[in-house]
Amino acid sequence: MKFTGKKYISLVSIIMLLSVLLVACSSEGSSNTGKSSSSDGDKVTSEGVKENVILGTHPQGSAYNSTSAGIAKVLSTKSSIKASIKPYAGTNAFFPLVDDGQIDMGLSSAPDLVWGIKGEFGYKNAHKNIRTLVIGNYPPTNGLIVREDSGISKTADLKGKRIASGYAGNQVAQSLVELHLKSVGLTWDDVEAVPVASPTAGLEALRDGRVDAAMGSSPLTAAAIETDAAVGGLKVLNIADVSPEDFDNFPEEVAAEIAEGIPGTRPFVYQGGGFVEEPVIIFEYPVILNASTNMSDETAYEIVKTLFENYEELHPVFSWLKEWSDKSMFEEKPPAPYHPGAIKYFKEKGLWTEDAEKYNEELLQLVN
Structure with a gap:
């Protein structure tokens, strides 16, 4: 059946009236739920x-x-x-x-x-x-990571390399990178800084070959695990280029700089998990x-x-x-x-x- 002209207008009017009545009834029905609204409109x-x-x-x-x-x-x-x-x-x-x-x-x-x-x-x-x-x-938190096939074996090898930087919405990530570089005597002047918006964006840049190293986020992060699979393997660089077996001799001055640079943060030996298969020295903080x-x-x-x-x-x-x-x-x-x-x-x-x-x-x- 087709509705045209005045019949169509009348039908629309009836539907709109019913809609208004239904909304009104719904509002009345909700008034006895035992819940109220705060002054700014939030329901409590x-x-x-x-x-x-x-x-x-x-x-x-x-x-x-x-x-x-x-x-x-x-x-x-x-x-x-x-x-x-x-x-x-x-x-x-x-x-x-x-x-x-x-x-x-x-x-x-x-x-x-x-x-x-x-x-x-x-x-x-x-x-x-x-x-x-x-x-x-x-949580365990990586410092700098590189691709397994990069030929980079330690942090000191990053001199002159392209490093993800900035991390506009995440000051911790930027500071972790700076402290990791500083642990071997490097600064931003020694590398080529490539701005990224976040740790996830840094991993994407590493995957795409736009940077040589990036802040590795947590070894258990889905984005890091996916990047590891996509590039055929990632390598975590030890902080201060100290091997996990020698952690008892980790430089006290480096540990102090880390604690001062990022409150509550310390280096520790991560035994492995996620995309990391063997012990490495990374960061942790609550x-x-x-x-x-x-x-x-x-x-x-x-x-x-x-x-x-x-x-x-x-x-x-x-x-x-x-x-x-x-x-x-x-x-x-x-x-x-x-x-x-x-x-x-x-x-x-x-x-x-x-x-x-x-x-x-x-x-x-x-x-x-």
Whole structure:
């Protein structure tokens, strides 16, 4: 049957009227769910917990992204919160958004938290609203890597070579490269710097032959493993060109420069895993799940409680998350002050101590 002219207009009018009535009925039906909306339009439960939260993370294919996806999955299935992730170039890109409440959380390295709060390096402003929720794992992090067929066997061989640099959204990656070069007496003046946007982009440049070396991200990162397969093998260069067997003699001055250059970072012997098949000397530092003072205490409490009580659900999702547990997610001396909602849970669990209180107060004085 065809509808033309006035009949067609009448039919459209009826459909539009029905649509309006259905929307109105739906709105009325939802008014008795026991949930409300906050002043800025965010829906919250009757307990004051925000229903939907966004977790800022690094680009797809990175270990941070995979870890964030696991956190979001557990929160979404084990709490009243529906969490989603949103990738950015790096912590430098999403930190300001967490700070002012445009997104709810971030997964960042400890060095990034220190720099971000102080407004140092790639951070234009001091983001003083950032607060720690839980401590994550201490992931193995490569320094510089090269292709297996490059003919480069040690860091000193990189003099005059093309090195991925800049890492616009990730100050840690840039600093790791600089410190790795410095460990053998090289600077950017000794190499050809090739700007890239992120560690993932650096791996792509290495795969495509546009650089000779790049920051290798985590040995367990999907992007690094894929690059290894694509080029027929990657080689990790030992920091300071010290062999793993000789790690006990690692230069103390180099270790001190690393700790000073990237807070919380240290060299260690990685025994292998991911695309790395034999022991190498690389970096490690903790990752931190953080929020800001814009997050309600109730929401922060719910997030911390859920992760503590369901940490085993994290383990199958991604290798980094296997190290997350109720024994490791709290430390007395975090890189940033704890969120009050997190402190409430720690007190209930008997984890909060006088030393933790004292150190937290010291951190608060530094950021205020």
